[in-house]
Amino acid sequence: MSSPQTPAAPLRIAVLSAWHVHAEEYGRAAIDHPGTELVAVWDDDAERGQDLARRLEVPFEADLDALLAREDLDGVTVTTATSDHDAVIGAVLAAGKHVFTEKLLSPTVAGCDALISAAEAAGLALTVSLPRLSHGYTVALREVLDSGRLGRLTYSRVRLAHNGSTANWLPARFYDPVEALGGAFSDLAAHPVYLTQLILGTDAAAASATYTDMTGRGVEDNAVVTATTADGAIGVIETGFVTPASPFTIEVQGTEGTLLYGFEQDAQGTPVMRVGTGSGWDAIDVPADAPAPFSLWVEAIRSGEPTRENLERARALTSLTIAANALARG
Structure with a gap:
């Protein structure tokens, strides 16, 4: 024994x-x-x-x-x-x-x-x-994408914004163009960027960038970036520090269906995910969150197996962010 x-x-x-x-x-x-x-x-x-x-x-x-x-x-x-x-x-x-x-x-x-x-x-x-790659809605999103229910993807839109600038709760260093590499897009938009790359692929390339500075801090606090794929799909990435109440939302359009998340809530106030096709709309069960990135890191230390997908997505995130910042500068 x-x-x-x-x-x-x-x-x-x-x-x-x-x-x-x-x-x-x-x-x-x-x-x-x-x-x-x-x-x-x-x-x-x-x-x-x-x-x-x-x-x-x-x-x-x-x-x-x-x-x-x-x-x-x-x-x-x-x-x-x-x-x-x-x-x-x-x-x-x-x-x-x-x-x-x-x-x-x-x-x-x-x-x-x-x-x-x-x-x-x-x-x-x-x-x-x-972290949002581990959230339950992303687990459900992956399953829908992998199932092919949406057909050939044509469009995605991911929005995440808060009122860090207008409510003045972000530290001043978050507006340092050197230390922070910019403003809202280099910080908060990271989450919509890597989710857009999950949906459309890490080869989605930045096509346009519109940045504005509404609170006069010298960096963007309101931003929209579009990305395109070789197959012609368009991804819209929206973020900002000047939004008092804006739900986190994901929209994915394909030739056979549509996925919406965060545009409505259930009776408990929990965001709902739905898929619409020619046969109507289906509610999609959102499971519990998968292990968080910190736990994945601890497991990688213990197992000796690197977190390769995480690093591939981190590299792609950096690439698109830098390209968008360059486009915004003109």
């Missing part, structure tokens, strides 16, 4: 920077996950980092090199300014630590390729937070 296996020790994780608004969320993910333990916070802004460390009840480490040199550190969550990703993630991988990072992976496609190659060469798990 085989003896019971000893449970694996928790992976020891540090948060690198409180720059991003999701820094605390990922720190708490490390606290809450049964396979991880949060041990430290680092930030190049000591006051900002110390504040986050107090909230997460872990020590603050001012010396990044000293933190990465710790033999008892297994991995990090990276929530620095996007402009620092190449340097910080590169240093983490060079130190032999696993990386879970906020999007975008890098300011450039070449940077994405370099980081992905470095992680692969070192046998380290590198995963980008693309």
Whole structure:
């Protein structure tokens, strides 16, 4: 009779920077996950980092090199300014630590390729937070797309917007064109971009970009980008920081049917997904969420299997975002 296996020790994780608004969320993910333990916070802004460390009840480490040199550190969550990703993630991988990072992976496609190659060469798990790919509505969307019920796809539209600028709750650094790579499109539109690429394919290319600055912060806070595929389908990506009440919506049109999500709610206030064909409209069951990206990262560390689809989609996300920003600049 085989003896019971000893449970694996928790992976020891540090948060690198409180720059991003999701820094605390990922720190708490490390606290809450049964396979991880949060041990430290680092930030190049000591006051900002110390504040986050107090909230997460872990020590603050001012010396990044000293933190990465710790033999008892297994991995990090990276929530620095996007402009620092190449340097910080590169240093983490060079130190032999696993990386879970906020999007975008890098300011450039070449940077994405370099980081992905470095992680692969070192046998380290590198995963980008693309959370809406794990949500139940995306699970249901994939099933509808895979079934072919919609026919040949002709059009998609994904909208995600909030009032971060008009209600003034986003930090000022989110409007820094260098640190944040822009405004609403480089940040919030990441989710509609990778969902559009899930629907139409990662080869969908940016065709036009309309950006406006309604609150005078110097970057776009209202944006619409169109993308096209080689087959002629059009994808519309909408986002902004100036919308007080706008439901998150997905629309997909095909030659045989239509999928709508978020345009109506059930009696409990839950968004509804429907598919319409020549025979009428069917409600689509939305399952529970699949494992979140943080959990996928932990599993990748344990199994040694890289999160390849995640990295392919993260690279494609960067590519389309950079192209759209260039189009908007003219």
